[in-house]
Amino acid sequence: MDKLIITVAPTGSVPTKQMNPHLPVTPQEIGEDAARCLAAGASIVHLHAREDDGSNSTRLERFAEIDSAVAASAPEIIRQISTGGRAGSGLEARAPRLELNPEMASLTTGSVNFPNQVYENSPELIRRLAEIMAERGVRPEIECFDAAMIPNAVYMVDDGLLSAPVHFNLVMGLRGAIPASARNLVFMVDSLPAGSTWTVTGIGRHQLIMAVHAILMGGHVRVGLEDNIWYSQGVKASNTMLVERIVRLTGELGREVASPDEARRILSLPSRSGVGG
Ligand code: ZN
Numbered sequence: 001m002d003k004l005i006i007t008v009a010p011t012g013s014v015p016t017k018q019m020n021p022h023l024p025v026t027p028q029e030i031g032e033d034a035a036r037c038l039a040a041g042a043s044i045v046h047l048h049a050r051e052d053d054g055s056n057s058t059r060l061e062r063f064a065e066i067d068s069a070v071a072a073s074a075p076e077i078i079r080q081i082s083t084g085g086r087a088g089s090g091l092e093a094r095a096p097r098l099e100l101n102p103e104m105a106s107l108t109t110g111s112v113n114f115p116n117q118v119y120e121n122s123p124e125l126i127r128r129l130a131e132i133m134a135e136r137g138v139r140p141e142i143e144c145f146d147a148a149m150i151p152n153a154v155y156m157v158d159d160g161l162l163s164a165p166v167h168f169n170l171v172m173g174l175r176g177a178i179p180a181s182a183r184n185l186v187f188m189v190d191s192l193p194a195g196s197t198w199t200v201t202g203i204g205r206h207q208l209i210m211a212v213h214a215i216l217m218g219g220h221v222r223v224g225l226e227d228n229i230w231y232s233q234g235v236k237a238s239n240t241m242l243v244e245r246i247v248r249l250t251g252e253l254g255r256e257v258a259s260p261d262e263a264r265r266i267l268s269l270p271s272r273s274g275v276g277g
Contacts, residue, residue: 003266005220007080008224009227025050027069031066037243041243041244043078044078045078058094078264080104084108085121090125094129104138104269105133108145109126112145113176114174127156140166141167142167144170147191164193164196166193168199170185171201180206182213186217198214200219200220215250215255223246
């Protein structure tokens with residue numbers, strides 16, 4: 001079994017400091033948190049942008065500040081920029097951040113009803129984002145909120161818009177998306193094309209349980225305050241606490257945790273000696 005890749009999603013677009021005071025919001029806070037999570041065992045950081053007041057940002061300059069802060073404080077970690085659309089839905093809002101040429105970016109291959117809004121990803125938007133990523137050498141992580149988003153990615157491989165092997169993130173337990181259960185995870189993983197790699201993101205109280213399933217099944221794990229602000233009932237998490245718990249569980253279950261360079265090999269990313277770019 002491959003070593004386990006831990007992705008941390010420190011901020012997201014929904015949680016606030018009022019909900020959890022550990023939430024990193026400013027570039028400096030996100031950079032420092034990424035460094036702590038790297039030291040704890042995370043090898044990928046999934047980035048969203050906020051303004052200083054906590055509001056969501058689509059500004060390229062803001063993404064650049066965050067990207068630079070993470071590169072300065074945690075140069076080894078793989079930076080993955082979200083192209084998600086809660087902060088602004090069209091291509092003009094979601095594509096400019098790819099000018100930063102991150103090693104990875106998220107790409108959702110379908111639409112879904114979030115509790116209070118449509119998370120709209122039209123075929124044209126998905127295709128354009130994939131084309132821009134391919135032009136820039138940005139490796140997509142395919143975010144699947146439901147089973148049909150998997151074949152949508154396979155069609156894109158067939159059409160030359162994505163190159164295999166594809167790395168998937170199976171997002172489970174968000175209201176409106178596929179429910180988080182062992183049965184659904186096995187079904188999703190069985191639906192992936194041969195040679196794929198996969199991470200599971202369990203939302204809220206599902207984060208821990210789905211992570212344990214993934215550790216045992218040979219997948220990879222995403223944790224972080226974007227998806228879950230609680231450590232246990234009544235105890236607010238920090239990103240570091242969530243990463244440290246996965247590292248302990250992985251060791252107890254007889255698997256090793258991947259370093260960022262090992263994660264690059266597992267995900268077929270070009271090695272980035274010297275980093276910083
Ligand atoms: Zn995200």
